[in-house]
Amino acid sequence: MHKLTQEILKQTITKRANATHKGDYGRILIIGGTEQYGGAVIMNALAAVNSGAGLVTVATHPSNFTALHSHLPEAMVTDYAKDLTPFITSADVILIGSGLGEELAILTATLSKVKTEQILILDGSALTLLAEHQLDLPNARIVLTPHEMEWQRLSQIEIAEQTPAKNLAALATFTPNPILVLKKFQTEIYTADQIFQLTIGGPYQATGGMGDTLAGMIAGFAGQFHVSLEQAVLAAVYAHSAIADDLARERYVVVPTQISAEIPKLMHRYAQKDETKTKNF
Numbered sequence: 319m320h321k322l323t324q325e326i327l328k329q330t331i332t333k334r335a336n337a338t339h340k341g342d343y344g345r346i347l348i349i350g351g352t353e354q355y356g357g358a359v360i361m362n363a364l365a366a367v368n369s370g371a372g373l374v375t376v377a378t379h380p381s382n383f384t385a386l387h388s389h390l391p392e393a394m395v396t397d398y399a400k401d402l403t404p405f406i407t408s409a410d411v412i413l414i415g416s417g418l419g420e421e422l423a424i425l426t427a428t429l430s431k432v433k434t435e436q437i438l439i440l441d442g443s444a445l446t447l448l449a450e451h452q453l454d455l456p457n458a459r460i461v462l463t464p465h466e467m468e469w470q471r472l473s474q475i476e477i478a479e480q481t482p483a484k485n486l487a488a489l490a491t492f493t494p495n496p497i498l499v500l501k502k503f504q505t506e507i508y509t510a511d512q513i514f515q516l517t518i519g520g521p522y523q524a525t526g527g528m529g530d531t532l533a534g535m536i537a538g539f540a541g542q543f544h545v546s547l548e549q550a551v552l553a554a555v556y557a558h559s560a561i562a563d564d565l566a567r568e569r570y571v572v573v574p575t576q577i578s579a580e581i582p583k584l585m586h587r588y589a590q591k592d593e594t595k596t597k598n599f
């Protein structure tokens with residue numbers, strides 16, 4: 319098991335080239351947020367935009383539009399009950415499931431339209447629906463972000479039995495082979511043949527919306543950095559908890575929206591390393 323260090327941030331977060339525009343930093347489509355769970359997509363979108371995503375569209379229940387826009391006018395919105403084909407077609411990264419509740423038809427319609435080269439992140443209720451209805455994964459570049467109970471539902475491995483060997487074996491039964499982010503204290507990230515472990519982060523992160531924020535960060539990093547999907551995922555997972563640890567030095571709890579507010583500062587710090595190599599400060 320490889321332990322993640324801040325090296326992953328140094329390798330991944332680079333200074334932006336001047337002659338670039340929003341289209342170069344990822345078109346992200348976020349699908350989720352029932353009337354009850356609108357906060358989940360607001361937190362997805364806050365994290366994606368603050369991670370540097372170029373364009374973010376949120377497909378959600380219309381009752382969430384005003385709240386979303388009051389937090390984040392940068393995001394575009396559409397009704398998730400309408401035909402999402404044009405939005406799906408133009409997205410680089412699709413994040414579906416945070417606060418999606420029981421909206422099975424929206425999930426199956428999305429799964430049927432995703433293309434091979436697209437990145438598909440499945441979170442929250444999408445994972446529970448996948449397990450309940452034994453849905454097949456589409457041919458795409460897939461990231462699964464379950465907490466331990468969501469992984470139990472998907473893998474049928476009881477939480478107490480979720481050992482690295484069993485998790486890897488269960489992951490091998492999925493086609494195409496996804497990246498698994500198994501969220502818990504010391505989150506583990508599984509690729510087809512390697513396991514990475516987060517050794518930072520802590521219980522000050524145990525607040526609803528913390529995973530929704532992570533999913534938005536993964537979307538933002540994956541849509542923007544020209545590195546492997548695996549590297550982008552590892553960097554987002556590390557950055558999420560690095561910010562939490564930093565904030566926790568002065569806080570009992572770290573709430574998800576505070577993490578999003580700090581993402582640009584952390585990324586700035588790591589991007590500066592490129593400058594210091596060439597300048598004599």
Ligand SMILES: NC(=O)C1=CN([C@@H]2O[C@H](COP(=O)(O)OP(=O)(O)OC[C@H]3O[C@@H](n4cnc5c(N)ncnc54)[C@H](OP(=O)(O)O)[C@@H]3O)[C@@H](O)[C@H]2O)[C@@H](O)CC1
Pocket residue numbers: 354355356357358359415416417418419441442443444446465466467468477501502526527528529530
């Ligand atoms: N503001 C919003 O809109 C928010 C919306 N949200 C959205 O709500 C939807 C439902 O998601 P969910 O995670 O809340 O519920 P569910 O999938 O039933 O899992 C809970 C069950 O699993 C168990 N459990 C065991 N281990 C665990 C672990 N390590 N981490 C967590 N749970 C663990 C746990 O055990 P217990 O707490 O009973 O001990 C309980 O029995 C989903 O779409 C999500 O995106 C949330 O993001 C919150 C903010």
Ligand SMILES: Nc1ncnc2c1ncn2[C@@H]1O[C@H](COP(=O)(O)OP(=O)(O)O)[C@@H](O)[C@H]1O
Pocket residue numbers: 442464465501502503504505518519520521522523524525526527528529530531532
């Ligand atoms: N005790 C803990 N130590 C470290 N990280 C934690 C702890 N509790 C929760 N987290 C982190 O918080 C997030 C919780 O994800 P999730 O349960 O999906 O939240 P939500 O669905 O409410 O947004 C994960 O990234 C998890 O690793």
Ligand SMILES: [Mg+2]
Pocket residue numbers: 441442465529530
């Ligand atoms: Mg969650």
